[in-house]
Amino acid sequence: MELAEEPGAEVALGGIETLTEPKKAEAWMRPVELVAAALLAVMMATVLANVVCRYVLHQPLIWGDELASLAFIWMAMLGAAIAVDRHEHLRLTIFLPLIPERIRPWIEVAGLVVTCILLLRLLPEAVSYAYEESFVTSPALGLPMSWRASALPAGIGLMALLMVLATVRTRNWGAILSSLVLVGAIVELLWAGKPTLASFGNWNLPIFLGLAVALLLAIGVPIAFCFATGTLAYLTFASHAPVFVMMGRIDEGMSSLILLSVPVFVLLGCILDETGMGRAIVNFLASLLGHVKAGMSYVLLGSMFLVSGISGSKVSDMATVAPALFPEMRRRGHSPAEITALLATGAAMADTVPPSIVLIVLGSAAGVSIAGLFKAGFVIAMVLLLVLAVLARWKARGEDMTGVRRARPGIIGRTLLVAAPALVLPFLIRSLVGGGIATATEVSAIAVVYAFLIGVVLYGGIPRKRIVPMLVETVAMSGAILLILGTASAMSWALTQSGFARDLTAIMTALPGGAVIFMLASVVIFLILGCVLEGLPAIVLLAPIMFPLARALGLNDIHYSMVIVTAMNIGLMAPPIGIGFYIACKIANISPDAVMGRIWPYLVALLVGLGVIAAVPAISTAFI
Numbered sequence: 001m002e003l004a005e006e007p008g009a010e011v012a013l014g015g016i017e018t019l020t021e022p023k024k025a026e027a028w029m030r031p032v033e034l035v036a037a038a039l040l041a042v043m044m045a046t047v048l049a050n051v052v053c054r055y056v057l058h059q060p061l062i063w064g065d066e067l068a069s070l071a072f073i074w075m076a077m078l079g080a081a082i083a084v085d086r087h088e089h090l091r092l093t094i095f096l097p098l099i100p101e102r103i104r105p106w107i108e109v110a111g112l113v114v115t116c117i118l119l120l121r122l123l124p125e126a127v128s129y130a131y132e133e134s135f136v137t138s139p140a141l142g143l144p145m146s147w148r149a150s151a152l153p154a155g156i157g158l159m160a161l162l163m164v165l166a167t168v169r170t171r172n173w174g175a176i177l178s179s180l181v182l183v184g185a186i187v188e189l190l191w192a193g194k195p196t197l198a199s200f201g202n203w204n205l206p207i208f209l210g211l212a213v214a215l216l217l218a219i220g221v222p223i224a225f226c227f228a229t230g231t232l233a234y235l236t237f238a239s240h241a242p243v244f245v246m247m248g249r250i251d252e253g254m255s256s257l258i259l260l261s262v263p264v265f266v267l268l269g270c271i272l273d274e275t276g277m278g279r280a281i282v283n284f285l286a287s288l289l290g291h292v293k294a295g296m297s298y299v300l301l302g303s304m305f306l307v308s309g310i311s312g313s314k315v316s317d318m319a320t321v322a323p324a325l326f327p328e329m330r331r332r333g334h335s336p337a338e339i340t341a342l343l344a345t346g347a348a349m350a351d352t353v354p355p356s357i358v359l360i361v362l363g364s365a366a367g368v369s370i371a372g373l374f375k376a377g378f379v380i381a382m383v384l385l386l387v388l389a390v391l392a393r394w395k396a397r398g399e400d401m402t403g404v405r406r407a408r409p410g411i412i413g414r415t416l417l418v419a420a421p422a423l424v425l426p427f428l429i430r431s432l433v434g435g436g437i438a439t440a441t442e443v444s445a446i447a448v449v450y451a452f453l454i455g456v457v458l459y460g461g462i463p464r465k466r467i468v469p470m471l472v473e474t475v476a477m478s479g480a481i482l483l484i485l486g487t488a489s490a491m492s493w494a495l496t497q498s499g500f501a502r503d504l505t506a507i508m509t510a511l512p513g514g515a516v517i518f519m520l521a522s523v524v525i526f527l528i529l530g531c532v533l534e535g536l537p538a539i540v541l542l543a544p545i546m547f548p549l550a551r552a553l554g555l556n557d558i559h560y561s562m563v564i565v566t567a568m569n570i571g572l573m574a575p576p577i578g579i580g581f582y583i584a585c586k587i588a589n590i591s592p593d594a595v596m597g598r599i600w601p602y603l604v605a606l607l608v609g610l611g612v613i614a615a616v617p618a619i620s621t622a623f624i
Helices: 027-055 064-085 104-133 151-169 173-192 194-199 201-218 223-237 244-254 257-275 277-289 295-311 314-331 336-350 357-366 370-398 409-434 440-458 464-497 500-510 515-532 535-552 557-572 579-588 592-615 617-621
Strands: none
Touching (some): 027 257, 064 244, 064 464, 104 244, 201 500, 223 244, 223 535, 257 277, 257 440, 295 314, 295 370, 295 409, 314 579, 336 370, 336 557, 336 579, 357 535, 409 440, 464 535, 515 592, 535 557, 557 592, 579 592
16 A cells, blocks of 8 residues: 555555655645644634643533544544545555556546545535534534535545646546546446346345455555445445435444544644654663573564554554664664564554554444553553564574673663653553543543653654654644544445345354354454555454444453454555555565565464464453
8 A cells, every 4th residue: 555646655544644745735835734733723722721621620621522522523534634635545556567568547537536526526425424414503502513524525625636736737638538438437327227236136246345445455556445445335326325315324433433543643643753752762762681692682672562553553662663673683683674574563563552543443443442442452562562572582692792781771761751741651541541530532641741741851852844844744644544533434334234234243153162253353444444444444444333232242342452452453464465464575675575585474473362362362462
């Protein structure tokens, strides 16, 4: 998966970080960026004010959640438009190089045309949705709900305009015209065949929500627009449900109050990068463990474990750890390919460590306790850390320890003193959420303030000129994520309303083996989806379907969550498709071909850990 621009640019949803500079933005979008950044600041200020009023003044801010929600949905939709402008929407590009070069430009233009048609078709529905919401009044602020719902037509309209401009600027008029004719012919054919499609019943699901979405993914259409196009086509040609309903599902899917913590944790990752807090943790662990055999491998894994607890970002984690450790590991005889394999699988291990955005989204989509997920996530990551550490020790049996000396106590003490404020943060997050003291959203805001203040006082601070760009980057990343969640929610609703979930429940409960077979099937499904879609869209798509099945079979929510998240993370790092694998190679500046043969033992170790986690529910549930 790559940025929706030239090959070689990559992005990760679990990490939500770009690895290349975006293309030059539209000059007229600058005010939109500033407004979106201001909305993020308003949302942050409102959440923090709510925290102070609730826990210090013991007087909750009655209108706080409504104001934060209003700012959030506008920030999300404007952020999605900014992500279009900056070419930062996630898409799958692994199949594009396989297309003959002479027709590849036509394919890419066709993808732009399809996206334009989608957005222009949804725009009047979004306007109607905002109008209908005007008849509802918010309970605390007393405002018409159209104030927040208008964010949908505003964002969709901006995205449509930007996509039309991008299409026109290709100046490939032949491809544009032929794409329009082809899409028009397909629409006309499907409309004429609507009575026949109606007779297919649920066989329309694999046609529109399977085959059509897969085809769009293969030609490089961003994931959010693939989901929306498949859902729109299904509702239009194979269902009696009005397209209007998509707007409500998209709104609901991307505006849950739990999801307010997503942009805040993304901002936290940006602060981590800017202040160097992650590097302080790496330096401390290196001084403590660097003198033992496989010590630097332990430092790498331990750093991924702890740094992920600050940033919630796989890309941020890898980009922080790799430059600090790779030179010394290479000096000790570790090959760059071996180190990269360990880095990639270490990132997969770390994604269950709070504040994992994947866990937050899972809690929102499946109705699972985020506090319980955060408590269990630490334990699960420890199991995976152990199996990787055992393999790393065996791999390092021939490590060159010449000249390696134990760090003096004074050096260890100094690095600990520098790293201590950063080391506190992941445990602060876990204890506040896990102890039920504060919500994930409140904790995320507290963590940002803590990291910002500590960064300013102890780690050199953040240059003033970087603050607004950092907010805009956060908004764009968050908008791209949240739009995927919204469109995936609409697609999931279509699956559920079709009766597919009911039929799947009947099939799975009738299978021999019951919960065991279901768990094995879930592992396979999420391993594959982790390769292709990454974690967030897979969760939002399938959680409403899979979790009721799991509950019906007697599986604990937390245990099942840990199994599927671990499976997705392993798939994310599995070549030849897993996006996380290519991100690790990009960060390490090494050819994926060189790493592909070295990563499999580490993936097998993770699969062993996954088998233990799946077989022993107590590992996930003992501390909740």
